[in-house]
Amino acid sequence: MNSLLTSIVAGLSAGGAYAILGVCAVFTYRLVAIVNFTGAAIGAAGTFVMVALFEAGYPLPLDVAAGILAGAGVAMLIGLVMTTWFAGASATTKAAVTAALLVGITALGLRLTGGQHPHNFPELISGSALRLAGVEVTWASVLTLALAVICMLATEALLNRTRVGLQLRALSQRPMAAELIGIRVKLLAVGVWTLMGAISSFALMIIAPLRAPDFLSLSLLVVPGLAAALIGAFTSFRAALVGGILIGVIEGLASGLDAFSQYRGTIPFIVILAVLLWSQRGARWDEAR
Known part of the structure; x- marks a missing residue:
């Protein structure tokens, strides 16, 4: 029992990172209508x-700041591509473009x-924060969970209580009308991408020491992130x-279970399949009747 609890607590760090990626995916979809x-x-x-700066001997705080800026810069470039050449494209086309960009970025x-x-991979924060039923909960787990909750609350507050949020909602619902009344649509859309890139970079920096140390493994974390967003139907941050x-x-x-440990990587795919099947239950029931 204690070993299972240890395994569950160990999954909290990854869960916090998946939650952040899911919230970012919902944020991007709701505001620029892209499954990213x-x-x-x-x-x-x-x-x-x-990591490159850390291995070169630079101080960790400087490395983290540079990494966040780099992630924001890459996201900004992708945002410029999407808003310049694919602003009027269908949702399917936009999703296909981001899938192609995923392959290109991963290969590069x-x-x-x-x-x-x-x-x-350096640990941004280490040590035990508390003990839960005799199991140590690390500061990394606490930080990722706290960051996930902060991201969710911040995005809700931004959209519902600020002037920028009002403009962002106008961008997501009536982009052409928003542009006609003077809202800087392209600037806001690129800003959404940039913010998403900065947050995603920091989240992966926290979880990276727990994953396989290569670019592909981190890039494929998009799967549990999108699975989390799908649970929220790409609309609900919570x-x-x-x-x-x-x-x-x-x-x-x-x-923590020997019989299932080798299949843990399939769990996000199973979640995606289950949610898709559940979403179609009404149509299948109508056909059965």
Whole structure:
């Protein structure tokens, strides 16, 4: 029992990161109508900039700041591409473009970072924060969970209580009308991408020491992130937050069970399939009748 609790608690760090990626995916979809497949790859780019500077001997706070700026810069470039050439494209086309960009960023990242060559990922925060039923909860777990909740609350407050939020909602619901009344649509859209890139980079910096130390593994964290967003139907920040944490906890639980540990990587795919099947239950029921 204690080993299972340890595994579940160990999944909290990953769950917090998945929740952040899920909230970012919902944020991007609600404001610029894009199912974004590049979120984790952008975060991986920022993380490896941080790692490269750390391995070169620079102070960790400077490394983290540079990595966050790098992730924000990559996201900004992608935002410029999407708003310049694909602003009027369908949602399917936009999603396909981000999927293609995911492949390109991952291939370039693997090339620049040495493929499967291991890297020394520093722990941004270490040590035990508290003990839960005899199991240590690390500061990394607390930080990722706190950051996930802060991201969720901040995005809700931004959209519902600020002038910028009002403009962002106008951008998401009536982009052409928003542009006609003088809202700087392109600037806001690129700003959404930039903010998403900065947050994703910091989230992956925290979780990176717990994952396989290569660019591909971090980029593929987009899958649990999108699974969390799908639980929230790409509209609810709170459901995405809860979904991401639950996926991490289930992964942790699976890793503690010998019969299921080798299948833990399939859990986000199972969640996506289950949510899609559940969403179609009404149509199937009508057909059955």
